[in-house]
Amino acid sequence: MAKPFIEFKKVSKSFGTLQVLDQVNLRIYAGEITSIIGKSGVGKSVLLKHIIGLLKPDSGQILINGKPLSEFSRAEWRDFKRSLSYMFQNNALFDSLTVFENIALPLVERTSMSQAAIREKVDYRIDQFELHEVRDRYPSQISGGMQKRVALARALVTEPTMILFDEPTTGLDPLRKNAVLNMIAHYQHEIGFTGVMVSHDIPDVFFISNRVAIIENKKIPFQGTPLELEQSDNEIVWQFIHGQEVLQDQLTGLDSRPEVEKLLKTLLSKVEKHEGIFTVALFSIDDLDEIKKGVGYIASQRIFQCLAMTLKNHLIQGEYAARFGSSDVLAVFPGSDKSRAEKVVEELAGECSRQELMDPAKYKKVCIDFSLKVGVVEVSSPIDFTALLTKARENLRVIAKMECKGVLSRK
Numbered sequence: 001m002a003k004p005f006i007e008f009k010k011v012s013k014s015f016g017t018l019q020v021l022d023q024v025n026l027r028i029y030a031g032e033i034t035s036i037i038g039k040s041g042v043g044k045s046v047l048l049k050h051i052i053g054l055l056k057p058d059s060g061q062i063l064i065n066g067k068p069l070s071e072f073s074r075a076e077w078r079d080f081k082r083s084l085s086y087m088f089q090n091n092a093l094f095d096s097l098t099v100f101e102n103i104a105l106p107l108v109e110r111t112s113m114s115q116a117a118i119r120e121k122v123d124y125r126i127d128q129f130e131l132h133e134v135r136d137r138y139p140s141q142i143s144g145g146m147q148k149r150v151a152l153a154r155a156l157v158t159e160p161t162m163i164l165f166d167e168p169t170t171g172l173d174p175l176r177k178n179a180v181l182n183m184i185a186h187y188q189h190e191i192g193f194t195g196v197m198v199s200h201d202i203p204d205v206f207f208i209s210n211r212v213a214i215i216e217n218k219k220i221p222f223q224g225t226p227l228e229l230e231q232s233d234n235e236i237v238w239q240f241i242h243g244q245e246v247l248q249d250q251l252t253g254l255d256s257r258p259e260v261e262k263l264l265k266t267l268l269s270k271v272e273k274h275e276g277i278f279t280v281a282l283f284s285i286d287d288l289d290e291i292k293k294g295v296g297y298i299a300s301q302r303i304f305q306c307l308a309m310t311l312k313n314h315l316i317q318g319e320y321a322a323r324f325g326s327s328d329v330l331a332v333f334p335g336s337d338k339s340r341a342e343k344v345v346e347e348l349a350g351e352c353s354r355q356e357l358m359d360p361a362k363y364k365k366v367c368i369d370f371s372l373k374v375g376v377v378e379v380s381s382p383i384d385f386t387a388l389l390t391k392a393r394e395n396l397r398v399i400a401k402m403e404c405k406g407v408l409s410r411k
Contacts, residue, residue, distance in 0.1 A: 003066060005030035005194055006051060011060035015044060020046050021059065022218035023170035026213065032210035033188055033195035042215050044198040048108045048164045051196065052086060053077070060395055082110065085160035091151040093139040094269050100135050110158060125153040128183070144171040152180060156187055166196040177201065177299045181208050182326065207326055252323070260332060261323040264385060267334055269353035277380040279333040279341040282392035283307060287370040292369045303357050307372060309361030310351055314344045322388075338378040349399040358402045374399050
C-alpha cells in the first residue's frame with residue numbers, strides 16, 4: 001500500500017483529567033477523502049486541530065509524508081499550512097465582511113492576484129453555490145445554511161492541496177446537505193485535493209468517501225473503505241453503525257444500503273434452496289454528473305430526490321429501496337415476479353414524466369438532456385450479488401426523459 005500522506009502514531013491527548021485520545025493510530029492518503037465519524041464530543045475535531053497545529057499531542061507522533069511534524073523547520077511548517085484550507089464547524093465568517101469579501105479573503109491575503117482575477121474566481125464560486133442573491137449581504141443577514149455554503153466556497157476558492165472539513169453539513173436541510181457533499185466530491189475529483197472530513201452524517205458521507213475511520217472510546221477501532229465498513233464483523237463497528245438513528249437516507253427517506261444488502265443475501269440464499277423468487281429494479285438517472293456541473297448541485301439532488309421519493313410512494317409493505325450510488329436506486333420486491341416491479345415502473349414513469357423537473361421550460365439558464373432508466377431482473381435461479389447488479393445494468397432502458405429541444409443547452 002502507498003505511504004500515508006498524514007499518519008498518527010499512538011497519539012494521546014488529554015485536557016486536564018479528561019482524556020480524549022488514547023494511543024490513536026490513523027492513516028490519511030493523498031488524493032482521497034477520509035471521513036472521520038463518531039458521536040458528539042468523542043474527539044473528531046481534536047484530530048483535525050492536531051493536523052493544523054492548533055493542538056499538540058501529549059505523546060505519540062504525527063507524520064507528514066513520513067516526517068514528524070515536531071521536526072519541521074519554520075519554512076516547512078509555513079509551506080505546509082499554506083497548502084491547507086480549513087472549514088470550521090461554526091463557519092468562522094467575518095461579520096464585518098460581505099459574502100463576496102469573505103470568500104475573497106484567502107485570495108487577498110495569500111496571493112498577489114489582480115482584483116479582476118479575484119473577482120472572477122469568487123464569482124465562479126458564488127455561481128456554483130447559488131449565492132447570487134446574498135453576494136453583497138453580511139453573514140448576520142443570511143441563514144445558517146447559507147453561511148455554511150459561504151464557508152465551503154471560501155475553503156475551495158484557493159484550490160488547496162488539502163482541505164479539512166469540520167462538520168461541513170451541520171445545519172443544512174437534507175437537500176442542501178447532499179448538494180454540499182456532492183460539491184465536495186466533485187471538486188476533490190476536479191482539483192485532486194486531499195480531504196479530511198469530520199461528520200456524523202451516516203450514511204451520506206459513505207457515498208463520497210474513499211476511506212472511513214470510526215472514533216469511539218478514545219480510540220479508532222476501524223479504518224478502511226466504506227464497503228469494508230459495511231461488511232465488518234467488528235462488534236464495536238456494528239454497534240456504532242446500527243445504533244445511529246440516521247441510517248435511513250434523510251434526503252430521500254429510502255432504506256439504508258446495508259439493510260437492503262442483508263435482505264438481498266437472504267433472498268439469494270432462499271432462491272439457491274429453491275424456496276422462492278424475487279425481483280429487483282435498478283433505477284438510474286443518466287447524465288446526473290453533467291447536470292451537477294452544468295445546471296447545479298442542488299438541482300441534481302432535487303432530481304434524485306424526486307425519483308427516490310416517488311419510488312418510495314409506490315412501494316408496499318415488505319418492499320425496500322436504497323441508494324446504490326450517486327445516481328442509482330435499487331428496489332427489491334421479495335416474493336414477487338417481474339410483473340409487480342413492472343407495474344411500479346409504469347406508475348413511476350408516468351408520474352415522473354409529469355414532474356416539473358422534467359419540464360425544459362423550467363430551466364431558464366442552462367438545460368441538459370437527461371433520462372430516467374430502469375433495469376428489471378426476476379431472480380428464480382441461483383445468482384451471486386455482483387452478477388445480479390451487472391445483469392440489472394445490462395437491462396437498463398429509458399422510461400422517462402427530459403429533452404431541452406428549443407431551450408438553450410450546453411454541456
